Amino acid sequence: MSLVDRHVGFVHALREAGLPVSLAEGLDAARALRVIDLTERESLRAAYAATLVKKPAYRPGFDMLFDLWFPSSTSGMDGRPADDAPLPDLREHLSRLLAGATDPEMREFARAMVERFGRQPAAEGRQNWFSYSVMRALSPETLMARILQGVPRGGLEEKSTRQRVTANIKRFEDAVATDVRRRIAEDSGIERIARSAVRPPLDQLDFLRITRADLVRLRREVHPLARRLAARLTIRQRHGRRGRLDFRRTVRASLSTGGVPMDPRFRPPRPHKPELVILCDTSDSVSSFAHFTLLLTYALREQFTKVRAFGFVDTVDEITRFFAPGGDVSEALAKLATEANMSRFGRTNYGRAFEEFAEKDVIGPKTSLLILGDARSNYQPPALDTLKRLVKDARHAYWLNPEPRRQWDSGDSLATSYGSIVPMRECRNIAQLAEFIERLA
Numbered sequence: 001m002s003l004v005d006r007h008v009g010f011v012h013a014l015r016e017a018g019l020p021v022s023l024a025e026g027l028d029a030a031r032a033l034r035v036i037d038l039t040e041r042e043s044l045r046a047a048y049a050a051t052l053v054k055k056p057a058y059r060p061g062f063d064m065l066f067d068l069w070f071p072s073s074t075s076g077m078d079g080r081p082a083d084d085a086p087l088p089d090l091r092e093h094l095s096r097l098l099a100g101a102t103d104p105e106m107r108e109f110a111r112a113m114v115e116r117f118g119r120q121p122a123a124e125g126r127q128n129w130f131s132y133s134v135m136r137a138l139s140p141e142t143l144m145a146r147i148l149q150g151v152p153r154g155g156l157e158e159k160s161t162r163q164r165v166t167a168n169i170k171r172f173e174d175a176v177a178t179d180v181r182r183r184i185a186e187d188s189g190i191e192r193i194a195r196s197a198v199r200p201p202l203d204q205l206d207f208l209r210i211t212r213a214d215l216v217r218l219r220r221e222v223h224p225l226a227r228r229l230a231a232r233l234t235i236r237q238r239h240g241r242r243g244r245l246d247f248r249r250t251v252r253a254s255l256s257t258g259g260v261p262m263d264p265r266f267r268p269p270r271p272h273k274p275e276l277v278i279l280c281d282t283s284d285s286v287s288s289f290a291h292f293t294l295l296l297t298y299a300l301r302e303q304f305t306k307v308r309a310f311g312f313v314d315t316v317d318e319i320t321r322f323f324a325p326g327g328d329v330s331e332a333l334a335k336l337a338t339e340a341n342m343s344r345f346g347r348t349n350y351g352r353a354f355e356e357f358a359e360k361d362v363i364g365p366k367t368s369l370l371i372l373g374d375a376r377s378n379y380q381p382p383a384l385d386t387l388k389r390l391v392k393d394a395r396h397a398y399w400l401n402p403e404p405r406r407q408w409d410s411g412d413s414l415a416t417s418y419g420s421i422v423p424m425r426e427c428r429n430i431a432q433l434a435e436f437i438e439r440l441a
Helices: 003-016 023-033 041-052 056-069 087-099 103-117 132-138 140-147 156-188 190-197 212-240 247-257 284-301 329-339 350-359 384-393 415-419 430-440
Strands: 275-281 306-312 316-318 367-372 396-401 424-426
Touching: 003 023, 003 041, 003 056, 003 190, 023 041, 041 056, 056 156, 056 190, 087 103, 087 132, 087 140, 087 156, 103 132, 103 156, 132 156, 140 156, 156 190, 212 284, 212 430, 275 284, 275 350, 284 306, 284 329, 284 367, 306 350, 316 350, 350 384, 367 384, 384 415, 396 415, 396 430, 415 424, 424 430
Parallel strands: 275 306, 275 367, 367 396, 396 424
Antiparallel strands: 306 316
């Protein structure tokens, strides 16, 4: 594969992984390659990163793809036999590396250990290189006591040594995983491994597939969006209220134009406080999305002076009390799961939820209503008239749906029916949520 083909394939793989790389940025990267020493791999990585990576969140995926498309070595070019030293000698050598080694030394040893322990028998067409067999053979975590021999116990030196060894164990694990991916890519093709091994950037993670660990990372992204959402809704309210017509001032101003009211005058709008009411589906079918929406609710609770949140499965319960500003979001979510009364029969029923929500009489002319859910109601009556009444009473109403638009109206989905009443937008990741907020202005 020529350098041009490798460059084009690498840029294409970055786009497939969700990194926004334009044609101009790809050309910038190609120009950067003309002024660096291509034999220095880290310079090559830095040139690509400087021209193609826009956010720190994109860097892990970029590095993983770079290691696949520009590996530090290949099996064919390496050609050295695996280290055949006895296992105790290998563990002794690894303990010295964990005490302090350079990156090239660590990668070199990891490559030799993958060659010796990483191959596992597998059927034709299946991957036969694994990291766990290397880590199980060497057990680097059990070398901590050996490395700490001679280090005074209980002091700062022991603490710093433990931290350094723990970090080096992580470096060794990463080096082994990188070499395993490189070998699998040589066997199965780079494109195939790139699609399966690289996770999308944080702002493009699908809400329906996020894990609890992802939620922890998303907290830092949600709070700025909540502040922007609060600002956008406030701006819309200010722009939407010009005040009532001031008849006396309008007539007085018309005297200068012969009695023709060319310049209508309005009373100044009354000061107001933004009010937000959130109604979110918390059923199992959107459980991951529900956790995110509750995280968003928690962030919004800290931005608005008045926010009321309601959750539902087949019955509605106000959950505002779980989201006190300054509280711990994990504790709030734990209490919500055990104390809130949102499920009676366990099957989502949007119609019943809207009916019960309307009876609570919480929507007024100053209220912005935000509905979060997939609009799948298990073929129950949709209560469209009730929803129309709620939307009519509210100042603004929006619906964020976590399902792909192509799945709307399939099965028990009522997306189009509800979307004809409330503006419904697909919102599957942070990027789409940010786009929705930007369009509110």
